[in-house]
Amino acid sequence: MRQTTRLISLGMALGLSAGAALAQVESEDPIKLTLHDWTGQFITTNIMAAVLEEAGYNVELVQADYLAQFSGIESGDLHVAMELWATTAADAMNASIATGNTVSFGETGMQAKEEWWYPIYMKEKCPGLPDWKALNACAELFATAETAPKGRYLGGPVTWGGYDEERIASLGLNYEVIHAGTDAAMFAELEAAYQRQDPILMWIYSPHWAPIKYPGEWIEFPAYSAECYTDPAAGENPAAAYDCGKPTGPIYKAGWVGLEGKWPGAAKAIKAFTMTNEEMGAMVGKVDVEGIPLEDVVDEWMTANEAVWTKWIE
Amino acid sequence: MMGPQALPGPYALMRPRALLWPALFAVSLLLALLSVQIPAWLLRPPPTLMIDLAGATSAAMKWLVEDATFGLFTVKEATRAIATLVEVPYDAARILLVDGITEGKGRRATTIVPPISWIAVTAAMVALGIYAKNLWLGLLIGALFLYLAVFGQWESAMTTLASILIAVPMGVAGGLALGIAAFLSPLFNRILSPVLDLMQTVPTFAYLVPILFLFGFGPVSALIATVIYAMPPMVRITTLALRSIPPELQEFGRMVGCTPGQQMRKVLLPVALPDLMVGVNQVIMLSLNMVIIASMIGAGGLGFDVLNALRSLKIGAGIEAGLAITALAVALDRLSQALAARSGQGAVVTGNWTRRHPKTVAVLVLIVVTGVAGLVLPWVQTYPKEAMLSTRTFWSDLVEYINVSYFDQIEAFKDAILINVLLPVKRFLLALPWVWVLALATLAGWQLGRARLALLCLGLGLFIAVTGLWEQAVTTVYLCGISVIIAAMIGVPLGIWAAANQTAGKVIGAFIDTLQTLPSFVYLIPVIMLFRVGDFAAMIAVVLYALAPAVRYTAHGLRSVQPELVEAGIVCGCTRWQVLTRVRLPMALPDILLGVNQTIMLALSMLVITALVGTRDLGQEVYAALATADVGRGVMAGLAVAAIAIIADRLITAATARARARLGLAGE
Numbered sequence: 001m002r003q004t005t006r007l008i009s010l011g012m013a014l015g016l017s018a019g020a021a022l023a024q025v026e027s028e029d030p031i032k033l034t035l036h037d038w039t040g041q042f043i044t045t046n047i048m049a050a051v052l053e054e055a056g057y058n059v060e061l062v063q064a065d066y067l068a069q070f071s072g073i074e075s076g077d078l079h080v081a082m083e084l085w086a087t088t089a090a091d092a093m094n095a096s097i098a099t100g101n102t103v104s105f106g107e108t109g110m111q112a113k114e115e116w117w118y119p120i121y122m123k124e125k126c127p128g129l130p131d132w133k134a135l136n137a138c139a140e141l142f143a144t145a146e147t148a149p150k151g152r153y154l155g156g157p158v159t160w161g162g163y164d165e166e167r168i169a170s171l172g173l174n175y176e177v178i179h180a181g182t183d184a185a186m187f188a189e190l191e192a193a194y195q196r197q198d199p200i201l202m203w204i205y206s207p208h209w210a211p212i213k214y215p216g217e218w219i220e221f222p223a224y225s226a227e228c229y230t231d232p233a234a235g236e237n238p239a240a241a242y243d244c245g246k247p248t249g250p251i252y253k254a255g256w257v258g259l260e261g262k263w264p265g266a267a268k269a270i271k272a273f274t275m276t277n278e279e280m281g282a283m284v285g286k287v288d289v290e291g292i293p294l295e296d297v298v299d300e301w302m303t304a305n306e307a308v309w310t311k312w313i314e
Numbered sequence: 315m316m317g318p319q320a321l322p323g324p325y326a327l328m329r330p331r332a333l334l335w336p337a338l339f340a341v342s343l344l345l346a347l348l349s350v351q352i353p354a355w356l357l358r359p360p361p362t363l364m365i366d367l368a369g370a371t372s373a374a375m376k377w378l379v380e381d382a383t384f385g386l387f388t389v390k391e392a393t394r395a396i397a398t399l400v401e402v403p404y405d406a407a408r409i410l411l412v413d414g415i416t417e418g419k420g421r422r423a424t425t426i427v428p429p430i431s432w433i434a435v436t437a438a439m440v441a442l443g444i445y446a447k448n449l450w451l452g453l454l455i456g457a458l459f460l461y462l463a464v465f466g467q468w469e470s471a472m473t474t475l476a477s478i479l480i481a482v483p484m485g486v487a488g489g490l491a492l493g494i495a496a497f498l499s500p501l502f503n504r505i506l507s508p509v510l511d512l513m514q515t516v517p518t519f520a521y522l523v524p525i526l527f528l529f530g531f532g533p534v535s536a537l538i539a540t541v542i543y544a545m546p547p548m549v550r551i552t553t554l555a556l557r558s559i560p561p562e563l564q565e566f567g568r569m570v571g572c573t574p575g576q577q578m579r580k581v582l583l584p585v586a587l588p589d590l591m592v593g594v595n596q597v598i599m600l601s602l603n604m605v606i607i608a609s610m611i612g613a614g615g616l617g618f619d620v621l622n623a624l625r626s627l628k629i630g631a632g633i634e635a636g637l638a639i640t641a642l643a644v645a646l647d648r649l650s651q652a653l654a655a656r657s658g659q660g661a662v663v664t665g666n667w668t669r670r671h672p673k674t675v676a677v678l679v680l681i682v683v684t685g686v687a688g689l690v691l692p693w694v695q696t697y698p699k700e701a702m703l704s705t706r707t708f709w710s711d712l713v714e715y716i717n718v719s720y721f722d723q724i725e726a727f728k729d730a731i732l733i734n735v736l737l738p739v740k741r742f743l744l745a746l747p748w749v750w751v752l753a754l755a756t757l758a759g760w761q762l763g764r765a766r767l768a769l770l771c772l773g774l775g776l777f778i779a780v781t782g783l784w785e786q787a788v789t790t791v792y793l794c795g796i797s798v799i800i801a802a803m804i805g806v807p808l809g810i811w812a813a814a815n816q817t818a819g820k821v822i823g824a825f826i827d828t829l830q831t832l833p834s835f836v837y838l839i840p841v842i843m844l845f846r847v848g849d850f851a852a853m854i855a856v857v858l859y860a861l862a863p864a865v866r867y868t869a870h871g872l873r874s875v876q877p878e879l880v881e882a883g884i885v886c887g888c889t890r891w892q893v894l895t896r897v898r899l900p901m902a903l904p905d906i907l908l909g910v911n912q913t914i915m916l917a918l919s920m921l922v923i924t925a926l927v928g929t930r931d932l933g934q935e936v937y938a939a940l941a942t943a944d945v946g947r948g949v950m951a952g953l954a955v956a957a958i959a960i961i962a963d964r965l966i967t968a969a970t971a972r973a974r975a976r977l978g979l980a981g982e
Contacts, residue, residue, distance in 0.1 A: 032531075064611070068523060077531050078531055145728075145729035146732060178928065181937070182926045182928075184839060188627060188839045192844065195717050209626065
């Protein structure tokens with residue numbers, strides 16, 4: 001992998017050496033970018049790393065937990081987190097920014113969506129979908145021995161939040177939430193169900209490879225509004241909050257407050273980084289569905305988008 | 315030693331005291347049925363009782379990281395200095411095995427001198443195998459390392475090996491030092507003993523967050539967590555080995571005028587060496603057990619490959635990387651066992667250094683030759699991609715085949731157990747009033763170990779109650795309890811079979827070795843695909859992991875029953891079945907109980923992994939705390955797990971001692 005990146009960067013360096021020689025960087029110390037546990041984030045981070053390297057910076061990729069990383073960022077052990085989803089990390093990120101040791105680097109341009117989801121073959125078995133009002137009629141279909149007579153909804157890890165228990169209560173759904181421990185467990189169930197074409201109703205998020213590999217649809221809940229989550233009077237059920245769908249939100253970048261002082265050029269490039277959902281979805285699909293090595297996908301993006309990223313590091 | 319007394323038979327059940335527990339069980343059932351009428355404060359520990367220990371722990375941690383100081387420097391500066399110190403040998407090992415000497419920093423680094431080639435590393439391991447035992451061991455280890463190369467696991471395996479190479483000496487040296495100190499000072503021993511209990515029973519995830527705070531993000535924190543996890547057996551074995559040295563030898567050392575230092579270095583430690591090597595072996599195996607968890611906080615290597623493959627459901631890739639960990643574990647295990655058997659002997663060869671160390675010379679020459687040749691012929695340096703093999707599609711096809719063809723049967727079986735066993739037991743346990751459970755635990759402690767044990771059970775139970783984790787703790791007891799019973803039901807017969815038949819013994823031995831070293835995460839994903847997220851999948855994972863000691867200790871206990879007793883049984887005209895049930899099994903009971911005890915410990919240590927499936931027990935608390943970097947919450951849940959483990963351990967140890975006394979076996 002290093003071989004290819006190196007060849008490409010060598011080629012770039014030779015090609016560009018006449019005009020823009022490798023920029024003189026402010027500090028040789030490696031900038032530490034965090035890696036978590038999903039492919040999209042690997043791609044975003046590797047692209048950012050490759051771009052920073054093109055600008056002459058030294059980069060290190062560090063495995064760190066999605067939420068635990070904030071303590072590392074605050075202390076300056078870690079420098080950049082490339083994907084902070086408004087849907088799952090907003091509270092932790094804002095708390096970290098409030099300490100004064102973390103700063104936001106803006107939005108990535110990608111929009112996070114999280115919602116109840118079912119595979120497309122369920123539409124025949126439960127004709128009312130994707131409208132949420134059809135769910136109760138199909139509860140038996142989605143039930144298992146553990147939850148019967150209630151339908152079974154496979155939720156994300158407890159730490160992801162999401163207010164699904166509250167949603168079920170306030171919308172009067174005849175369902176029970178079973179929390180998976182990790183997203184690996186969640187998608188293992190999806191794969192198994194898909195192989196058998198069995199009913200499954202679960203939490204899916206995008207951009208992710210699952211909705212690319214397995215065609216399916218999102219449940220259409222009453223549209224989200226901030227009041228719906230805080231004010232019982234708003235939304236479908238006048239007596240309860242959380243009686244609507246989940247919010248969508250931007251995916252942010254953030255990092256250590258000292259980054260801008262130490263590597264101003266890098267900070268500028270990180271702030272400039274943007275990507276669309278479609279671009280990301282296609283790349284995630286290449287890695288997870290087609291099995292192309294991640295490095296090759298990143299290299300391919302770098303070659304195809306040279307005009308884009310050279311602007312970030314000008 | 316007393317001769318064997320009357321064998322315990324059905325008479326034992328006739329004593330009135332034996333009716334006590336069935337009666338208590340009946341009362342429990344009644345209480346569970348009545349639980350609706352029982353006031354809430356009797357059913358669950360009332361909130362007024364709870365103490366915010368988690369908050370206090372978090373605050374203490376914050377103080378430790380931010381403000382605590384030794385005067386000249388802060389605690390954090392000290393821990394960071396240690397981290398830098400540990401990083402030096404780790405980097406050196408990485409240079410030798412993975413990175414080579416590079417220029418530049420971070421990902422831009424370019425290699426100047428390559429790392430040791432795969433051929434040279436494999437040859438060095440073969441040479442070590444021949445040195446430790448014989449050609450066969452050398453060939454076995456060579457084959458295992460070849461697996462790493464052929465299946466494309468080389469670079470990751472060397473990253474893992476590099477961290478093992480650093481973690482093991484640290485664990486051994488630390489264990490040795492603490493063990494010697496405990497041997498020399500009884501007071502220190504008394505203080506250390508409960509600390510070791512905690513180190514062995516608190517789930518690793520519970521202390522990962524504090525370690526991350528203190529030592530920073532990256533491989534060093536992972537190394538330190540590994541050392542904490544792997545060190546306790548070394549401490550225990552060191553103290554035990556030194557204690558069991560005959561006093562005459564110690565006298566002898568003093569008589570010839572050894573200083574205390576010489577006494578330790580020249581007399582005691584050499585004598586204890588074979589035992590100490592058993593400890594080294596334990597440290598190696600436990601370090602490898604930590605590979606997956608360590609990779610979650612930045613260790614990289616094979617653990618990261620397993621996690622990463624399974625997260626994108628590449629089952630085959632996950633199994634291959636998992637088997638690479640098993641291969642590494644088996645190679646290092648056999649090697650260290652052979653070295654343990656060898657220690658203390660070894661022929662003296664004379665001549666100059668090269669004459670005395672032909673294998674070392676050969677390996678050094680090979681390192682240089684392959685290093686130079688590798689510059690021209692890339693396949694000498696790195697195993698060529700074209701020649702790699704993969705069984706990936708086979709594994710995922712296999713799981714898909716089972717899933718599609720047999721799911722209905724699997725589901726029916728699962729539902730039957732779930733509805734008839736798991737759910738009723740869970741409801742029963744959760745419906746018991748906490749005061750009653752506490753009373754039962756205390757009573758069991760009193761019966762088996764009088765006031766001391768009763769107080770211990772009561773104290774630890776109260777601790778769980780005041781942390782506010784009662785419900786999670788009961789769920790933990792339910793999940794682990796059922797898993798241990800099932801593991802014992804499978805493991806004890808397997809152990810009996812293994813003891814009765816040599817071939818079966820070998821096959822079963824290899825099977826449980828693999829189960830224990832293969833990271834549980836590898837079989838967790840197929841298990842979820844076949845059994846869905848839920849208690850059943852978690853139970854299967856726990857049973858698979860915790861099976862091994864039940865099998866091993868049963869087989870060991872049966873094999874070590876005195877032959878005269880078996881003879882006596884045969885002479886008395888017992889059938890084979892009677893010999894087994896009336897003589898061998900009762901005599902092996904203490905060993906079997908010990909095995910069950912170990913099974914419980916392993917089941918509890920699997921909690922964190924089952925949290926990845928999605929349970930609602932203490933493991934989930936610990937895991938959720940890790941995900942939210944909540945130090946106090948994680949530590950409290952970890953201590954609650956430790957409390958359960960210690961109660962179970964002490965009760966069973968006391969029961970074992972009683973069984974031994976009754977059978978007239980020498981106490982420990």
